[in-house]
Amino acid sequence: MTFSLSGFDLDAFVAATLAEDLGPGGDITSAAVIPADAIFAGVMDSRDAVTIAGLPIAAAFFRALDPSVEIEMLVADGDRVAAGTNLMRLKGSARAMLTAERSALNTVQHLTGIATMARDYVDAIDGTGATLLDTRKTIPGLRALEKYATRMGGATNHRMGLWDAAMIKDNHVAVAGGVAQAVGRAVAAGIERIIVEVDRLDQIQPALAAGATHLLLDNMGPATLREAVALVNGRVPTEASGGVRLDTIRAIAESGVTYISVGRLTQSAPAADIGLDFESA
Incomplete structure (x- = not known):
C-alpha cells in the first residue's frame, strides 16, 4: 500500500x-x-x-x-x-x-x-446544509497530517496556509485603518479569494462593497448570525467562527451560515x- x-x-x-x-x-x-x-x-x-x-x-x-x-x-x-x-x-x-x-x-x-x-x-450539523471547516490551529510541522485527519472525519479543509487566500482579521483591519481600506488593498494586489473577519453587523456592507469574497462572522450568537446571513443575502459565502462547541454547533448551523470553522478539531x-x-x- x-x-x-x-x-x-x-x-x-x-x-x-x-x-x-x-x-x-x-x-x-x-x-x-x-x-x-x-x-x-x-x-x-x-x-x-x-x-x-x-x-x-x-x-x-x-x-x-x-x-x-x-x-x-x-x-x-x-x-x-x-x-x-x-x-x-x-x-x-x-x-x-x-x-x-x-x-x-x-x-x-x-x-x-x-x-x-x-x-x-x-454529525451534529447533519441536514442543516452547513459545512464544517478546520483552521490553521495545527501543531507546527504536522499541518498536512492533521488536516488529512479532519478530512477523514468528514470536515473540509479551510486555508492550508497563508498563501492560498487572504484572510483579513481584526489586527489587519486595525493597522490598515478600517475594513474597506484593508479589503481594497487586497483587491488592488490582485488576490482572488479575500476572506474578511467581521465582528459587527455594520462591517458587513463596507466589506462587501470593497470586494470581500467570503465573510467570517466572528463570535456571533445564532440570532446575530441570522441577521448577518440576511444582510449578506447570498452575495458571498458566510462562515461562523469563534468558540464553537459540540453543544452549540447545531444552533449555529441552523442560522443559515455556509460554513462553520472549529479550531479545536486540531488544537484540542x-x-x-x-x-x-x-x-x-
Whole structure:
C-alpha cells in the first residue's frame, strides 16, 4: 500500500520521528532483551469507538525498520469502528516492531482523535446544509497530517496556509485603518479569494462593497448570525467562527451560515485509545 499526501514527505517524517526516538544509542531495551531472530505477530486495536485516520502512516514506521514485515489492514482511514475493533495485523522482526511501536501508535492515536472529533461535529450539523471547516490551529510541522485527519472525519479543509487566500482579521483591519481600506488593498494586489473577519453587523456592507469574497462572522450568537446571513443575502459565502462547541454547533448551523470553522478539531482533540498487542508467532 502506498500513501501519498500533497505537501507531506512520508519517508522524511518517518525517518525524523524514528531518529528522535532512537537518539544516539538506539533501542537499548529491545537490543538487550529481544533475540535478533525473534518474530512476533501483533494486532493493533481500538479500545473506543472512533473514526480512523493514520493507519498507512503507522504501517510505514514498521516497514521502515523491517521492509519484509507482513501487514494486513483490517479497516481503512475514514472508517467508523466500534470499541474493540482490530485495525491492523502485522508479523515481522520483534525488535523492529517493538522499536517502531511508540512512533506508530503516537501518530495513529493523534490523527484518529482528530478524525473522531471532526466526525462528531459533522454529525451534529447533519441536514442543516452547513459545512464544517478546520483552521490553521495545527501543531507546527504536522499541518498536512492533521488536516488529512479532519478530512477523514468528514470536515473540509479551510486555508492550508497563508498563501492560498487572504484572510483579513481584526489586527489587519486595525493597522490598515478600517475594513474597506484593508479589503481594497487586497483587491488592488490582485488576490482572488479575500476572506474578511467581521465582528459587527455594520462591517458587513463596507466589506462587501470593497470586494470581500467570503465573510467570517466572528463570535456571533445564532440570532446575530441570522441577521448577518440576511444582510449578506447570498452575495458571498458566510462562515461562523469563534468558540464553537459540540453543544452549540447545531444552533449555529441552523442560522443559515455556509460554513462553520472549529479550531479545536486540531488544537484540542484528545488522542484515541489505540493499542498494539503482540502474540508469539
